[in-house]
Amino acid sequence: AQSVTQLDSQVPVFEEAPVELRCNYSSSVSVYLFWYVQYPNQGLQLLLKYLSGSTLVESINGFEAEFNKSQTSFHLRKPSVHISDTAEYFCAVRGTGNQFYFGTGTSLTVIP
């Protein structure tokens, strides 16, 4: 079984500052990697995904994540955060099987 570790449970950051949310996963031959975002009282929405190819993937709202196979990491970054980015962020991995494995989540709070 896979495991996913999100090292930071809470990340406060000032508006317009950069942020990095860290995610590490247990090693596997091949994996699909995901970042999901959850706004209060809502379900999870896909933010971005890595399937294969370029190790840097981007979302439409300015987030990016880099797949690093040697470090088994998939950290999420944004160069300048907005108030509207305040949410819970989940890293997830799926191997060749059907199951998704989620981290425990990182609560990002953007401070005005």
Next chain:
Amino acid sequence: DAGITQSPRHKVTETGTPVTLRCHQTENHRYMYWYRQDPGHGLRLIHYSYGVKDTDKGEVSDGYSVSRSKTEDFLLTLESATSSQTSVYFCASRENTEAFFGQGTRLTVV
């Protein structure tokens, strides 16, 4: 967004009663999942389905059963609810790579 509807959205029930949560999807996705979300634990898989009448257990399946008689519906049943099953339950579906989630059901067992 994928059309995934969970019902009910909120429910309060008494210890020892059976409870059924429903997940309905309109995307004709093959795979469906039930997760529970608890503080400090993230999302944990309860059961999943890989086709009609084909289901398998996840990491926290004790006390839960599922049924999938049609592609679009995936039911989660708590046979005899306990306070430890107070949680937010999410359904998800998948056809290819990523999963799409419903809005969640907040279940309180008193």
